[in-house]
Amino acid sequence: MAAMAKSSYHHGALESALIDAALVLIEEEGVDGFSLAAASRRAGVSVAAPYRHFANRRELLNAVAQRGFAELGERLRAVRADGGDEVGLLLEQGLAYVRFAVEKPALFRVVFDSRGRDPQSTVGPAALAVLGETLGRLEAAGRLRVSLDTAMRLCWATVHGVAMLTIDGMRTFAEEDSETLRRHILSPMLAGGVVRP
Amino acid sequence: MAAMAKSSYHHGALESALIDAALVLIEEEGVDGFSLAAASRRAGVSVAAPYRHFANRRELLNAVAQRGFAELGERLRAVRADGGDEVGLLLEQGLAYVRFAVEKPALFRVVFDSRGRDPQSTVGPAALAVLGETLGRLEAAGRLRVSLDTAMRLCWATVHGVAMLTIDGMRTFAEEDSETLRRHILSPMLAGGVVRP
């Protein structure tokens, strides 16, 4: 079984330890500050050891991305509407999405940077299933102005754009009191653009 | 003056040549494939030469980003509405923005990755002034549902999100016939979310 370190030769749970190390390093230094070598040191292992678990640096980053997607999914699932209002729920989910990006910008970038990732990977969209569910209920209630697919894409794109431009330090997004600002941006998109007012 | 190469010792216009080389390399290999060393080779100069013009790799990338912003600005300015319709113009400008990202994804990423860039840099938003003008006319005509600032942020974010998710290979965005798809996403956002229908 994968257990704790025993002999000090075989680590015992290197794969997971490396992902943990990578998460910390990325959070501290950004993606560029991350290196297989640094992760190895942090896991107390030689620089060549990671290659027993990941084909290359990119593969480790992909594993990190998986963890990130999972966390994003959890955060979105954890959102509860204040008063059963589906539109309000959607807004809160969007804000949670942006909050994730702002709190862990480097991880967010890794998560959504699919260069060198298997195009078939389904993990991504899966994390966003919750948004689809909320929108689905709105559609069922006949409150969508557009198709479910379009609504999904529009919501996702807008929220993603706010997140990206914010962590990219674009002044209009990053300066003022952020949460309020974001509410002002997303609300009219939902009520008017997506949902019948 | 900065002229062409004369003595084969002093290049004559290395700074610009390095930026050009970087643009090509980034387009061909992506940001990761770019290196000061490769740019030096392409410019026919030693690997240490760039340091006479750029403090480090990052500074060259910043210069590249400036060029990118300029090109994006030009593309947006070049957009003309079919029939004097401001909303239609806005949509076309948004599509041009996404098209830029799709045609030159690596450059687009460099442009909007402000890590390690001077936070005071004004070049970015300046390129988007055109969008502000279009929205300004709509506001003057009393057709905005939200403040000019909010409209600007919402439009920018949505368009940016579509661009990013598309080049990041998110299936919902990248698969189908793209231009039409994008129209479907952006139109309801404009007519309903931003502009009074």
Added chain:
DNA sequence: CCGACAATGTTAATGCCTCTAACATTGTCG
């Protein structure tokens, strides 16, 4: 129970990169 094999680590070596230091060549301006 035990030895072979798979799994997982280690060391050593290659090659590329960034960046700095010390030195060379030119252009220009007083």
Added chain:
DNA sequence: CGACAATGTTAGAGGCATTAACATTGTCGG
């Protein structure tokens, strides 16, 4: 025209990714 600034060059110090060859353990079939 000669000194200085600008711009290139070579050499060299670290860092990282990746691979090859070798070492140590775990485990499973006989």
